Amino acid sequence: MTSAVRLQLSPRDVATWRLVWRAVLTGVVAGLLVVAYRALLGTGVGVARRVYARLAEQPVLVPLWLAGAVCAGLVIAAALRRVPAATGSGIPQVKGMVLYGLRVRAAGVLVVRFVAGALGSLAGLSLGREGPSIQIGASAAQAVTATVGASRLERDHLVTAGAAAGLSAAFSAPLSGTVFALEELHRSFSPAVLLTAASAALTSDVVSSVVFGLRPVLDFGAVPVLPVHQYLWVALLGPVAGAVGVVTNRALLGSQTAYGRVPARWRPVVALVLALPVGLALPQLLGGGEDLIRFAETVSGGLGLVLLLLVAKILFTSTSFGSGTPGGIFMPILAVGALTGSAFALLAGHVGLPGGYVPTLALCAMAGVLAASVQAPITSILLVVEMSGRVVHTLPVAGCVLLALLTADLLRGKPIYDVLLHRFLAAGPSAGPAAGLAAGTPDQPYDEDATIELAVELGSAAAGHRIAELDLPAGTRVVRLRRSMHDYTPTSRSILLPGDYVHLVVQLDPSGEDVHARQRVRDLFRHEPGTGQA
Known part of the structure; x- marks a missing residue:
């Protein structure tokens, strides 16, 4: 008698694949936005080249250009006063969201990125599209999480995935986008981060390829192989x-x-x-x-x-x-x-x-x-x-x-x-737009509670120690431990081993005085060469 095979996912697998599909959705939204931004900046720089060529032939038009430049600069400054999180590259802001739980208004960032980016490109400023694209991708992830009702931990994963999707679409480089999320944002190779970042990066690359084709961004000719x-x-x-x-x-x-x-x-x-x-x-x-x-x-x-x-x-x-x-x-x-x-x-x-x-x-x-x-x-x-x-x-x-x-x-x-x-962090919310660095809402720029996932690195202060022995900030709890492919509910006597992944709830001071709590926790689980940790 042949028994029927029953196909059923475990609750953890269901959660994993739900997160993957949300990452795919993030990749689509991020890809569309970044493709539009990439085309906008490309057009702007092209116009700038033609305008400067015309100015070189007819210098009498220079005062008119200067008046336009002053107006455009004042518009950019006014936009940054309203949304200071859109200042500069955007990558530090995304790192702040992942590492410190910074809260940034996604809609405002998107508007300022497109308006200010267009004005800057029309002047031909020596600025690229990748940092803003990464923040645009992270903003797309915020929009997705708000729509689907993701948890805090899922939100962190999807913001990282959105950043990977942004870099992927900006440079048509999905592998680089994925590795950037692991190496630069999280600095650990969490399976969940890897899966979501790769899903979003590959999806956004498909969107980018449909619009810009499959040719490499830097289409070098025949590059000789160095013997x-x-x-x-x-x-x-x-x-x-x-x-x-x-x-x-x-x-x-x-x-x-x-x-x-x-x-x-x-x-x-x-x-x-x-x-x-x-x-x-x-x-x-x-x-x-x-x-x-x-x-x-x-x-x-x-x-x-x-x-x-x-x-x-x-x-x-x-x-x-x-x-x-x-x-x-x-x-x-x-x-x-x-x-x-x-x-x-x-x-x-x-x-x-x-x-x-x-x-x-x-x-x-x-x-x-x-x-x-x-x-x-x-x-x-x-x-x-x-x-x-x-x-x-x-x-x-x-x-x-x-x-x-x-x-x-x-x-x-x-x-x-x-x-x-x-x-960015030293300026603080109170520094305001004048510092050109502050981000988030002035009344509450940080999440009061945030769940984060960290890898226990070989040689870190946490490796080989019981949870009770760790110098965790007040209110921080280890709520889940993943070893190999199994999840455990840890106790204070649980010993952490290199390669483990832990989920922690980090309670931040609502007054904003202990804004580095996340980083203090990360330092316990990360090995920095030369620190003397065995």
């Missing part, structure tokens, strides 16, 4: 890329500090006005930098011009980003990296590097400079490989990234988004 016996040049390029990444970070942060001395309403105006001489003298620098990367790939001479563009791109990006005008720095940093690689290859060509390897070293330096700036090496490697469509260059790209990262550490460089997040 193994020429890898010495990669070993020399890595430290150079690392140093340039550190210099770029310091320029960006220094510019932001300098803008702090300018009244908030005039900061975007200053950035837009400074774009005028750049647009007239060096129109190659306008926009995020896709055209500049293509130039760096094909340049065969003119080392002086490449170095001029490299320095000018760093300075122009700093004046654009430091003003707080909404826009990202991923693409400008990639452009800086491509110019760095090209300049190095042209110089090395005089001392033994065979001709034809300029695009190869430009590709390596793009990843190296990005890794030194963001200090997310896996994301940097995958992003360049995906955007260029050249998997065969993974080894030299990875080698350059590791050496650049080492150099950044030796030079005491800090991850740009971590520094921006710390500034």
Whole structure:
């Protein structure tokens, strides 16, 4: 007698697949929004190039352009006063949502991102689309969670998934979007985060591919494969890329500090006005930098011009980003990296590097400079490989990234988004829009209670200890423990092992005095090399 097979999901599996379907929905919404934003900025930069060309031919029109720039800058400043969470890149704000439970008004962020982004692109500011796209994706996730009634933990997962979807649609890079969510936002490879981020990133990539096609964002031509016996040049390029990444970070942060001395309403105006001489003298620098990367790939001479563009791109990006005008720095940093690689290859060509390897070293330096700036090496490697469509260059790209990262550490460089997040939090809600950093609602910027999932990392303070032995903030409870594929309800005597995943309820002080409770908890479960933990 044959018994019927009964197909039935466990309650945990039902919850998992419900979350996956919500991530897919998030990917669709995020993909549509980011595709629209990507097209809007592309059109704006195209218009800016034509306008500056016209101004170069008819200088009499410059006063009219300046009047328009002042008006546009004041509009951007007014929008940021109403929704300060839309300031700058957007990635620090998303990290704040995931790490600290920051509450941000999604609708306001979306409106300001589109309006201010369009105005900035029409001036040709050196800002990219990736950071705003990540925040747009996170805002799409907020809209989905509000519609479907997700729990706090599901909301955190879906916000992360939305961020992954945003990067995926912005760069047509679903793997990079997924890894970014794990490496930069959560810094742990939680199965739930991985599944939701991958689902959303792949879905948004489908939406992006339908509109923009399947060609890589950086459609490099025939990039020659660097022979193994020429890898010495990669070993020399890595430290150079690392140093340039550190210099770029310091320029960006220094510019932001300098803008702090300018009244908030005039900061975007200053950035837009400074774009005028750049647009007239060096129109190659306008926009995020896709055209500049293509130039760096094909340049065969003119080392002086490449170095001029490299320095000018760093300075122009700093004046654009430091003003707080909404826009990202991923693409400008990639452009800086491509110019760095090209300049190095042209110089090395005089001392033994065979001709034809300029695009190869430009590709390596793009990843190296990005890794030194963001200090997310896996994301940097995958992003360049995906955007260029050249998997065969993974080894030299990875080698350059590791050496650049080492150099950044030796030079005491800090991850740009971590520094921006710390500034964000240091400004606090009371700092208001004048700081250009505050986000959330003034009366209650943080969740009073939040459930978070953390991995117990090997070498962390929590690994090998009982829950009762952990120095958890007051009111924090471990409510669930996942080991292998099984869930347990822990007690105070439960011993945590490396590889475990724990769910904690973190109770934050409603007065806002203990806003770092989440980070204090995360530090217990994370291993930082050099901390002395066994």
